[in-house]
Every structure is written in C-alpha cells, then in structure tokens.
Amino acid sequence: MRLENGLHLGPCSQIVQLAQKFNCDLSIRKGDRTVDGKSMLDLLTLAAEQSTVLALEARGADAAEALEAIAALFDRNFATDHPA
Amino acid sequence: MEVRRGIAVAPGVAIGPALVLGSEDFRIPQRFVRVDAVETELARFRTSLEAAVAEIAGHEELAAARLGKQYGAIFAAHRQLAQDPKLVKDIEELIRQKCYSPEFASSRVLRKYAKSLQNLGDRYFAERANDLFDLEKRILRHLLGERREELTQLTAPVLVLAHNLTPSETANLDTKFVLGFATEVGGKSSHTAILAGALELPAVVGVGSFLSDVSGGEPIIIDGNQGTVIIDPDEETLGSYRDAERKIRTAAIRLSSLGPLRAETRDGVPIHIYGNIEFPNEVEHCAQRGAEGIGLYRTEFLYLESEQEPTEQAQYDAYIQVLRAFPTGPVVIRTLDLGAEKFPHAMQEVIEATPNPALGLRSLRMTLHNLPLFKTQLRAILRAATAGDVRIMFPLVSTLLELRQAKMILGDVVEDLEEQKVEFNPKVKVGMMVEVPSAALLADEFAREVDFFSIGTNDLIQYTLAVDRANPAVANLYSSADPSVLRLIEGVVKAAEKYNLPVSVCGQMSSDPIYIPLLVGMGLRELSVTPQSILEVKQAVRSLTLAQSREILHHARTLDVARDVENYLRGEMKKISPDLVL
Numbered sequence: 001m002r003l004e005n006g007l008h009l010g011p012c013s014q015i016v017q018l019a020q021k022f023n024c025d026l027s028i029r030k031g032d033r034t035v036d037g038k039s040m041l042d043l044l045t046l047a048a049e050q051s052t053v054l055a056l057e058a059r060g061a062d063a064a065e066a067l068e069a070i071a072a073l074f075d076r077n078f079a080t081d082h083p084a
Numbered sequence: 085m086e087v088r089r090g091i092a093v094a095p096g097v098a099i100g101p102a103l104v105l106g107s108e109d110f111r112i113p114q115r116f117v118r119v120d121a122v123e124t125e126l127a128r129f130r131t132s133l134e135a136a137v138a139e140i141a142g143h144e145e146l147a148a149a150r151l152g153k154q155y156g157a158i159f160a161a162h163r164q165l166a167q168d169p170k171l172v173k174d175i176e177e178l179i180r181q182k183c184y185s186p187e188f189a190s191s192r193v194l195r196k197y198a199k200s201l202q203n204l205g206d207r208y209f210a211e212r213a214n215d216l217f218d219l220e221k222r223i224l225r226h227l228l229g230e231r232r233e234e235l236t237q238l239t240a241p242v243l244v245l246a247h248n249l250t251p252s253e254t255a256n257l258d259t260k261f262v263l264g265f266a267t268e269v270g271g272k273s274s275h276t277a278i279l280a281g282a283l284e285l286p287a288v289v290g291v292g293s294f295l296s297d298v299s300g301g302e303p304i305i306i307d308g309n310q311g312t313v314i315i316d317p318d319e320e321t322l323g324s325y326r327d328a329e330r331k332i333r334t335a336a337i338r339l340s341s342l343g344p345l346r347a348e349t350r351d352g353v354p355i356h357i358y359g360n361i362e363f364p365n366e367v368e369h370c371a372q373r374g375a376e377g378i379g380l381y382r383t384e385f386l387y388l389e390s391e392q393e394p395t396e397q398a399q400y401d402a403y404i405q406v407l408r409a410f411p412t413g414p415v416v417i418r419t420l421d422l423g424a425e426k427f428p429h430a431m432q433e434v435i436e437a438t439p440n441p442a443l444g445l446r447s448l449r450m451t452l453h454n455l456p457l458f459k460t461q462l463r464a465i466l467r468a469a470t471a472g473d474v475r476i477m478f479p480l481v482s483t484l485l486e487l488r489q490a491k492m493i494l495g496d497v498v499e500d501l502e503e504q505k506v507e508f509n510p511k512v513k514v515g516m517m518v519e520v521p522s523a524a525l526l527a528d529e530f531a532r533e534v535d536f537f538s539i540g541t542n543d544l545i546q547y548t549l550a551v552d553r554a555n556p557a558v559a560n561l562y563s564s565a566d567p568s569v570l571r572l573i574e575g576v577v578k579a580a581e582k583y584n585l586p587v588s589v590c591g592q593m594s595s596d597p598i599y600i601p602l603l604v605g606m607g608l609r610e611l612s613v614t615p616q617s618i619l620e621v622k623q624a625v626r627s628l629t630l631a632q633s634r635e636i637l638h639h640a641r642t643l644d645v646a647r648d649v650e651n652y653l654r655g656e657m658k659k660i661s662p663d664l665v666l
Binding site for chain 2: 005006008009010012013016017036038039040041042044045047049
C-alpha cells in the first residue's frame with residue numbers, strides 16, 4: 001500500500017468496482033484479518049494505512065485475471081485518467 | 085414568551101402559528117415487526133434502498149456533469165457503500181431473524197460499522213463514519229417517506245421554523261400560506277436569504293438552536309427588521325407588533341404612489357433604478373414599482389429548481405418572459421454564478437469538503453471549466469436578445485485573461501449561431517461584475533475591454549474584508565460601510581467615468597436607502613436594487629440634492645471605521661427622509 005492516505009474511500013471504491021466485474025471470490029488480508037474485496041464496508045474498516053502489506057487472494061474460474069487486474073490497480077497506485 | 089435573536093435577511097413582520105419542519109434526526113417509529121410481516125418488510129426495505137441508491141446515482145451524475153469527474157467519484161463511492169452486499173445482508177438478516185423493523189435494522193447495522201470506523205483511531209477513517217451516518221439518514225428518509233411533505237399540504241397560514249431550508253425548499257414555499265420563516269443556521273447573503281427577499285417573506289436566519297423550544301402551533305412573531313423570533317409572545321408584545329404591522333402596510337401604500345414618478349434628485353439629476361431578480365415572475369413587481377429595467381437577472385435558479393441542467397429552450401423561454409415586461413429597458417442577464425453555498429443540499433456536502441469554497445471553482449471559473457454548459461446559456465441569451473435590450477454580464481471576473489477567455493467563448497458561440505443560421509442578436513453589450521478586489525483595483529484596464537461595469541458589493545465586501553458572510557461568528561465584520569470597500573467602489577466609478585462606461589451597483593448595499601446619498605455623491609447614476617426596495621430607493625433619490633450627496637460623501641471619507649460611517653449615514657438619511665430609516 002503506497003497511498004499516502006491509506007486505503008480510503010476513493011481507492012476502496014475503485015477496488016470494489018473492479019472486483020465486481022469478476023465472478024470469483026476476492027479477499028484481501030491484512031495481518032490476521034481477511035476481508036471481502038467486493039465489500040466497501042469491509043475494505044474501509046480494514047483501515048489499511050500507507051506501507052501496510054496486503055495479500056490478495058482469489059478463488060474461482062476467473063481468479064487469475066481478477067488478481068492481475070487488482071494488482072495492476074495497486075501497481076499504478078490507483079491513478080486514473082482523471083486525477084482527483 | 086421567549087425572544088431569540090438571529091440575522092434579519094428579509095424585512096417585514098409576520099405573526100402566526102408555528103410550523104416546525106422535521107429535523108434531520110429521524111425518530112424510528114417501531115423497533116420490531118410481526119413475524120408474518122417479515123416478507124413485506126423486507127420488500128419495503130429493498131424498495132427504499134433502491135430509491136436511495138437511485139438518488140445517490142442522480143447526485144453522482146449531476147456532480148460529475150457540473151463539477152467534474154472527481155466530485156462524481158465521491159458519490160460513486162457512497163453509492164457503492166449503499167450497495168455493499170455485506171451491508172444489505174446484515175440488515176436483511178436482522179429483519180428476518182430478529183424481526184427488527186427495516187428502520188431499526190438499518191440504523192443498527194450502519195451505526196455498528198460507523199462505530200468500528202470511529203474506533204480505528206485514525207482521523208481520516210473516523211471521519212468516514214459521517215459517510216455512514218449520511219447513508220443511514222438517507223435510507224431512513226426513504227423508509228419513512230419523509231420528504232417534508234408538510235410544506236406541500238398547507239391549508240392555513242403558518243410561519244415555518246426549520247433547522248435549515250435549502251434554496252429549492254425556500255423557492256417552493258407556498259407564499260399563499262407561508263407568512264415568514266426562521267432557521268437555526270444560515271447567514272445574511274446565503275442563497276436562502278436572497279430567495280426570502282425575492283419572495284418578499286419576512287425571514288430570520290442563524291438563530292441558533294431553538295427548535296427544541298417550539299412544539300408547533302403556538303403563536304410566533306418573526307421580525308425580519310430586527311432579526312428576532314418571538315415564541316409565545318405576551319399580549320403587550322403581540323399588540324405592539326400588530327400596530328407595527330399596520331404601520332408598515334400604510335407606509336407601503338404611501339410608497340406605492342411613487343411608482344409612476346421619475347427617479348431624479350430634487351435638483352433634477354436622473355438616477356436610473358433597475359431591479360435585481362431571481363425568478364422571471366418578479367419582473368411584474370419591478371414594472372409596477374416603476375423600475376426602468378432589470379440590472380441583474382440571476383440565472384442560478386434555472387439550474388437549481390430541478391436537478392437537471394436546463395435546456396437551451398427552457399432558458400430562452402425564461403429570458404423572453406423577462407423581456408416581455410421590459411421590451412425597451414435594459415435587461416442584464418448574468419451568466420451562471422453558482423457558488424459553493426448555492427448548490428443543492430446534497431451536493432453542498434461535497435463542496436464544503438474542499439477547504440476554501442469561496443476561493444475555489446465557482447461562478448465564471450466553474451463555467452469556463454464546463455464549456456458545454458456555458459455555451460448553452462450564451463446561445464439562449466443571444467437568441468433571446470432579438471426581443472429586447474439584452475446585455476450579458478460575467479460574474480466573479482478576477483483577471484483580464486479570464487475576461488478575455490469568456491469573451492472568446494462568446495465569440496465562438498456567435499460564430500456557431502451564424503453558421504447554423506439561427507436568429508440571434510450579434511450586437512449584445514458585454515459587461516462584468518466588479519466584485520473581486522483585483523478587478524476593482526484594475527478597473528482602468530478592465531474598462532477598456534467591456535461595455536459596462538456592475539459593482540457587486542456582496543462579494544466585494546466578503547473578499548475585501550475576508551469575511552464569510554454566512555458565518556455568524558464573523559458576520560459583524562461584514563459591512564458595506566467599511567472605508568476600504570467605499571474606496572474600492574469610488575475607484576471603479578472613477579475608472580468608468582474616465583472611459584465613459586456605464587456603471588451600476590447591484591449588491592445589497594444599493595437597496596439600503598442610507599447608502600443612496602453616498603453612491604450618488606460618488607457619481608453613480610444607475611442603481612440596481614431588490615424589487616421590494618425600488619420604491620424606498622426612489623424616495624431616497626427624490627429627497628436628495630446632488631450638492632447634499634457630495635457633502636455627505638466628503639464627510640464620510642473622513643471617518644475611518646465602518647460603524648462610524650454607518651451611523652453617520654443613518655443620521656443623515658433620518659434628516660433627509662425620516663420614514664426611510666428604521
């Protein structure tokens with residue numbers, strides 16, 4: 001997690017939006033807590049601050065693609081064409 | 085009897101029974117439902133949630149279109165919160181398994197999540213709890229169906245008391261039954277206050293917390309002159325207010341005889357008085373009271389009355405309606421001046437989240453960022469201009485480049501219309517509001533590039549004195565009489581004279597009779613005022629001589645604090661025309 005403000009509302013929304021495009025289950029783990037990657041509330045309450053290490057896990061037919069897409073989102077640090 | 089003090093925003097006195105509008109705190113009527121009602125209750129929950137989601141999606145679209153994608157994204161996140169499968173599942177489980185009512189279940193679940201956010205110990209995440217509380221309110225509102233219906237079903241006169249009224253709620257008040265209103269929050273120049281003036285409803289805002297002292301139905305007096313709300317007045321107070329009400333009515337009748345008379349000083353200097361309007365139907369008031377035209381047509385309401393951007397045709401129709409009342413007089417149409425404080429309630433939260441809305445993307449800056457919206461309005465104005473003396477005015481111009489950019493876009497629109505062979509008036513005069521100190525200081529330079537100036541004192545004062553006029557804690561620093569403000573206005577008038585440019589004052593300052601001698605003394609010959617003060621301003625003008633007004637200006641210049649200037653001007657007006665001073 002490189003975002004300065006942590007995994008705040010905007011990035012959570014981006015993750016959920018993307019995750020919902022896939023059929024597989026997606027979970028995100030911080031330490032010993034695992035949350036649903038398709039739930040805004042879960043992601044938000046994870047309160048992942050900058051420099052937290054997060055683990056992505058996907059199960060299902062399109063798991064590989066889902067992981068790749070979400071990882072890419074983290075890689076470009078949630079940048080969009082329209083920076084806020 | 086209890087007297088509460090607030091900020092007077094629209095003059096007059098109203099006496100009548102209180103109607104308290106529901107506050108934002110919802111009372112949950114019942115916590116449990118019968119087992120056999122669970123399925124219907126679940127369905128009710130889903131319908132309400134869908135409606136809430138649709139509502140957020142509407143705001144999302146509107147915010148994205150008006151303000152840009154990043155604002156839309158904030159609502160997108162809210163929408164996803166509302167659609168969170170976990171949230172929906174949690175609530176539905178409580179309804180199904182524990183027979184909680186949908187209201188109670190929604191509130192419980194959202195508050196549980198909000199609490200866990202608050203407990204994270206991080207400021208950012210703690211603040212996100214507010215997003216969940218918002219969502220709770222929104223869902224509850226849909227479940228309970230509270231849409232302030234009490235306002236649409238009036239059958240008898242009332243005084244409306246509320247925590248806050250949004251501009252659209254204010255505009256939709258049924259003036260047949262609503263005699264006046266008072267709110268806990270709000271400031272002197274908020275949009276709600278301006279609308280109260282336009283509707284000619286006595287109003288007091290910024291009263292502070294007082295609704296808990298009113299149960300509704302008891303007699304109330306709203307004194308829009310003094311800025312007081314009197315709850316349960318005693319007989320004596322009630323009697324003296326009834327007298328005052330009668331006097332105000334008699335004075336109004338006397339003033340109305342001034343309508344057809346010319347607005348000129350006792351020594352024959354003509355002063356052109358125009359009206360400031362918000363809604364097209366206000367032109368009737370202006371025409372009746374003898375205004376020569378419209379000096380400021382605020383077009384924001386076209387955009388605020390529905391949550392959709394008005395079409396070119398809807399705008400054209402509104403402009404034509406105004407022109408019909410003034411087929412020969414000037415009608416100055418100001419392009420969209422939506423400021424942070426004027427947005428629909430739901431969007432306000434987003435804008436307030438930016439640290440400095442008054443210094444942000446508003447008014448001309450906003451339209452320059454939103455060219456399709458800007459061009460649509462300019463097209464409508466240029467087309468309507470075939471029906472009369474229409475002039476275009478750009479608000480909040482702060483640099484020459486901005487002005488040139490706006491004029492360039494106007495040029496583009498002219499070209500488009502020519503190419504499309506649409507009928508329009510290519511010779512429309514283009515002016516600007518002088519309401520930012522930078523524009524006032526560079527008035528000489530601006531004067532070479534526009535056809536007229538209009539001094540917008542409301543913003544000029546706010547920006548010169550660095551006072552947020554809607555903030556009760558500093559509102560006392562806000563004054564039209566501050567020497568710094570007067571000096572800026574004089575500078576603008578001088579620059580206009582030098583370039584032979586028409587200049588008017590259209591802020592609330594010119595609607596207050598005590599400032600008329602000062603403004604006339606400075607050389608102003610055009611005043612644009614609120615419809616309800618046209619006659620008073622006319623009387624002030626007709627009681628003056630030019631020499632007198634120059635003397636008053638000279639003396640006012642020697643005073644160095646706003647309060648002294650104001651007291652002096654009030655004293656002078658009392659000598660000139662005693663019944664114009666309260």
